[in-house]
Amino acid sequence: MNFKKVFEVALGIVTSVGGFLEAGSIATAVQAGAIFKFQLLWPILLGTIVLIFLVEMAGRLAAVSHHPLPSAVRERFGFNFYAIVLVASTIVDLLVLASEIGGACMGLKMMSGAPLAALALPVALLAWLLLWNGTFGTIEYGVSLLGLITIVFIVAAIKFGPQYSQAAGGLLPTLPTHDKPHYWFIAVSILGATISPYLFNFYSSGAVEDEWDESDLVPNRITAGLGMGFGGFTSMAVLVCAACALYPRGIDFTRYEQLPLIITPALGMWGFWILCCALFIACFGAALELALDMAYVYAQTFGWAWGENKKPADAARFSMVFTIILLIAGIIITCGVDPLKLTLLSMAATAVILPLVVLPFLVLMNDRKFMKEHTNGRFANFVVFFSIVMASIIALVAIPLEIYGGS
C-alpha cells in the first residue's frame, strides 16, 4: 500500500470509530449495564463481529461489482421483492432517525435546559442544511472525526476501575437470573443497535461515491476490522460505565436525563460537558448518515440520479427524500414521543427485519456474476447467517414478552 492508501485506511478507521456510537448503541448499552452489570457484554461482541463481516462484505461488493447494496439486491431479486425490503426498512429507519434526532436534542437539552419539543425541528433543519450544502467527505469525515469525542466513555470506564475479570466473563453468553424477558429484549436491542443495516448500506454507497475498485479490497478489510472493532470497544465501555455507576445504586436507566450520571462520578464537571457534546455529536452524525442512507436507498431503487457530491438540483429527487424524512423525524420528536422508548423499540424492530435485509445480501455475496472470484467464504456465511436468524427469532419472542411484561 502506498502512503495515500495508508492515510485513507487510517482515516477510515478513525471515522469508523467516531461514527460507531449513536442513540441506539448508547441507550441499549446503558440499560444493559444498569440492570445486568457486565452480563450483556456478549451481544455487543457478537454484534460487532457480525458487523465487521457485513461492512467488509458491503465494501467488497462495491469495489468488485461497483454496485451499492440496494441497487445490487434490486437487480438480483427484482423490484417486487425489493419493494418489501424498502417498506420495512423505511418504517424502521424512520423510527431510528427520529430516535437519533431525539438523542441529539437530549444532548442539547441537558446543556441548555431547553425543552425537547423546541429543539427537534432546529436540529432537523441543521442536519438538512449540512446535507443540502455539504459533500460526502464533510459528512463522512467531518462529523465522524468529531465523533471521536465518544472516547470519553473509554476514559471514564478505565477511571472507574472495574473488575476486569468479571467484565471479561460477560463476553460469554449466560442465562439471566432475573428479569428474563427484559434480558432478552435488551440483548436483541443491542444486536439491532450494533448491526444497523444503514451502516453497511451507507458504507457501500460511500464506496461507490469514492469510486473504489479491487485495489481497495485490502484497505476495506482493514478498515472494517479495526474501525468496527474499536467502535464495538467504545460501546462496551458505555456498558461498563453504566455497570459501575448505576448498577450498584439500583438505578434503572429509564430516561435519557440520567445519562450524565454514568460519567460524572468518574470524570466530574468536564466529563459532564463532554458527555453532552458526545451525545449530540454521535446522534447528530448518525442522523445525517441515516437520512443520507434513506435517500441513497430510494434513489438506487428507483434509478434516480444520486450522490451527496452532486448539487441538489442535479439529484433533485434524492435531495427531496432526505428533506422529507428529516422533516417527519423532527415532527415525531416535536410531538413529544419519549426518545428513549423510541430508541429501544426501534432497535428491537431493527433486529426483526435483519433477515429481510441481510439474507439477500448473503445470496448476493455468493453470486459469481456480481462478485467474480471474490465471493464469501463458508465461515463468513455461517457466522452471519446463524447470528442474524438467531437475533431475529429472539426478537420475535422477546418483543411481545417485553410488552406483556411476562416471564
Add this chain to the structure above:
Amino acid sequence: MRIVTLLVALCAFTAAGCERDASQTIEQADKSFQTWSSSLELTSKQLDDSAITRKYATVLAAAAREELDDQAESLRDVPETDSRRGELEERMLLVRQRWAALRDRAAGGGQ
C-alpha cells in the same frame, strides 16, 4: 402464510400486554421509586461536588417528577385494600421530598 400466522401471534401478544395486573403495577412502581430515589441522591451528591451544572440538576429533577407522577397515576389502579399500595405511597412521599430538596437546591435555594 407462516408470516401471517406470526403476525397474528405477535398482535395477540401485544394486545395481551395492554392489560397490567396490580402485581405488575406494584413491581413497576417499586423499581421506579428505587431508581429515582437513587438518581436524585446521586445527582444531589454530584451537585455538592460541582460535578454537574445546576441547570442539569433542574432537568433531571423535572424528569424525576414526570416519572413519579406517572407512577402515582398507575398506583391509583391498585385496590386501596392492597397493603402494598399504602407502603409504596409512603415511599413515594419520601422520594418526592428528595425531589423537592434537589429542585430547591438547583434553583439556588436550599442546601
